[in-house]
Amino acid sequence: MKIPNLETHSQEEALLSELLKKRRATVSFDGSLVPDNILLTILKAGIESPSGYNLQPWRFIVVRDAEQKRHLGEAAMGQAKVEEAGVVIVCCGDLHAPRSNNLDEVLAEAAKHGFSEDQNQRVREVINKTFNAPAGNAMGIAPDYAVWVNRHVMIAFTTMMWMAEALGYDTAPMEGFFEDKVKSVLTIPDHVRVVALLGIGKLKGQDKPYAGRRKLQDICFMEKWGENINLNEDG
Numbered sequence: 001m002k003i004p005n006l007e008t009h010s011q012e013e014a015l016l017s018e019l020l021k022k023r024r025a026t027v028s029f030d031g032s033l034v035p036d037n038i039l040l041t042i043l044k045a046g047i048e049s050p051s052g053y054n055l056q057p058w059r060f061i062v063v064r065d066a067e068q069k070r071h072l073g074e075a076a077m078g079q080a081k082v083e084e085a086g087v088v089i090v091c092c093g094d095l096h097a098p099r100s101n102n103l104d105e106v107l108a109e110a111a112k113h114g115f116s117e118d119q120n121q122r123v124r125e126v127i128n129k130t131f132n133a134p135a136g137n138a139m140g141i142a143p144d145y146a147v148w149v150n151r152h153v154m155i156a157f158t159t160m161m162w163m164a165e166a167l168g169y170d171t172a173p174m175e176g177f178f179e180d181k182v183k184s185v186l187t188i189p190d191h192v193r194v195v196a197l198l199g200i201g202k203l204k205g206q207d208k209p210y211a212g213r214r215k216l217q218d219i220c221f222m223e224k225w226g227e228n229i230n231l232n233e234d235g
């Protein structure tokens with residue numbers, strides 16, 4: 001029996017697919033400023049991201065000041081786009097998020113949204129068990145905090161990147177930086193890791209050409225590692 005075509009091509013899908021096609025990692029920005037309301041929309045998108053137990057371990061430092069951008073650029077291996085961008089959002093992860101008063105704040109907010117004391121208590125117990133357990137614990141989660149914060153921060157990072165693109169701005173993700181130098185420039189405390197930098201602004205000149213991607217069937221498998229993926233374009 002032929003399965004009827006699903007209505008997968010909604011307006012949202014078309015817009016998102018177009019955005020995905022158009023985005024390039026920006027090589028050079030023209031120095032245009034990013035206004036407050038745009039920046040707020042981008043940051044608000046980031047903090048709506050999902051996170052394990054809703055712990056929201058991301059922390060963002062918005063760098064717009066010319067002098068700070070110059071120092072940050074030096075810490076980012078001299079990448080000129082740091083200074084050229086209207087803004088650089090330095091995306092960090094708080095290693096203490098499961099343990100510190102962050103958890104109290106998260107649960108207090110949940111209570112405001114109707115979560116009961118019982119529910120919150122259960123979450124607190126599970127979190128304490130998970131994050132204080134030794135590696136390979138019964139919860140199946142090794143408390144490798146560097147991996148843990150990276151996982152979450154990159155979701156928020158990516159969400160902000162897409163929001164910036166949707167607002168007509170260009171973006172540059174960056175991992176080329178010396179973490180200790182970035183921390184020193186921005187006075188970031190020890191328990192916070194710098195995960196990635198997101199430059200936002202307006203493109204100067206031409207986008208670099210699209211370098212393509214590896215073939216889907218070479219990197220996506222079905223049911224088991226290495227097993228061919230066999231999906232029908234017609235649904």
Ligand SMILES: Cc1cc2nc3c(=O)[nH]c(=O)nc-3n(C[C@H](O)[C@H](O)[C@H](O)COP(=O)(O)O)c2cc1C
Pocket residue numbers: 023024025026079173174175176177196210211
């Ligand atoms: C997490 C991350 C870090 C990156 N770091 C840098 C960087 O430090 N400097 C740079 O010029 N490009 C950086 N890039 C951009 C990549 O080189 C670029 O995304 C890749 O070549 C694919 O190009 P496209 O994004 O235009 O498709 C980074 C990209 C990601 C996702």
